[in-house]
Amino acid sequence: MAVGKGWEGVVLKxxxxxxxxxxxxxxxxxxxHVRRVRFTDGGLLAALGASAHPTMWVRAWFGGGGRPHQRAYTLVDPDPAAGTFAFEFVLHDGLASRWALGARPGDTLEATVQGTGFxxxxxxxxxxxxxxxxxxxxxINSLLDAYPRTPATVWFETQHPSDAGLPVRAGAAPRDVRxxxxGGTALAxxxxxxxxxxLGPDPAAAYVWLACDTATTRALTAYLRKDLGLPKQRVHAQGYWRPA
Structure with a gap:
């Protein structure tokens, strides 16, 4: 699907x-409530080479209302040798969800790589x-894959009963999924x-990775940094979405 990228595309270029x-x-x-769409990568993974990293995301473009809209999606199970990966769409009433529900083999999706990092x-x-x-x-799964021998505790917020069945990656080390x-501030x-x-006796030995709604992310980031005193380089925090 060809989508003109408007002024945002010009800025990214x-x-x-x-x-x-x-x-x-x-x-x-x-x-x-979650649909996985698989793709060939159009040369993306070869172009990334050594710069590919855990939690890698790209800006996908969707048309709607006569203008382009970008949404960020993480690469799922990227295979550089095969040139393939997937996106997982959390379904709700939105442009990207509607596109994912209608996606069929042979459909195309344009994307821009700019801004991701780890x-x-x-x-x-x-x-x-x-x-x-x-x-x-x-x-989260790409991070756990990158550290298969590191013990991990995951606090995973669920909205629907079926979210309990969403797979969290196992590893050689224990994964404690909570x-x-x-509901309200339940996660925080x-x-x-x-x-x-x-955290144990040496809090700086841990690494906290946090990505949920923006309000919760802000509140917990302040708690981790100010109340617990965790070093900045041991906390990664990013708001992934805002409530409608």
């Missing part, structure tokens, strides 16, 4: 964003403390109650 066209090869339902913690973490929800699950039903409250004891 000036910032040296690179454009690619992905082609749909198939799709399947992960749950009734600073690997140095020294390598002795424990991963991860906070997210279905929107950030692809990034599912928290969405649970993290505040449980995370401190997991």
């Amino acid at each position: 000036l910032m040296r964003g690179k454009d690619f066209t992905f082609t749909v090869t198939g799709a399947e339902e992960v749950t009734e 600073d690997a913690p140095v020294p390598a973490p002795g424990r991963l403390l991860v906070i997210g929800d279905p929107a950030s699950l692809p990034a 599912r928290v039903p969405r 409250d649970r993290v505040r109650a449980e995370l401190p004891e997991l």
Whole structure:
């Protein structure tokens, strides 16, 4: 699907964003609220080379209302040798969800690579403390894949009963997944109650990765940095979405 990128596309081009066209090869339902769409990468992974990283995302373009709209999606199971990957769409009433529901083999999707990054913690973490929800699950899984031998605790906010079945990657080290039903400040409250004891005697040995709605992300980032005193380089926080 060709979509003109408007002024945002011009800005991204000036910032040296690179454009690619992905082609749909198939799709399947992960749950009734999450749909995985598989693509050939249009040369993306070869172009990235060594710059590919965990939590890698691109800006996909969707047309609607007579203008282009960009949405960020994390690459799921990228295979550089085959030139393939997938996106996982959390379904709701929106342009990207409608596109995903109608996607068929041979359909195309334009995307721009600009702005993504990942600073690997140095020294390598002795424990991963991860906070997210279905929107950030692809990034969470790519992070867990990058540290298969590092123990991890994951606080995972769920909205629908089927979210309990969303797969969190296993590894050689234990993965403690704590599912928290969405509601008010439930996720933030649970993290505040449980995370401190997991830091142990050397909090700087842990690495906290946080990506959920913007309000929760802001509140927990302030808590981690100000109340617990975690070093800036041991906390990654990014708001993934805003409530409608």
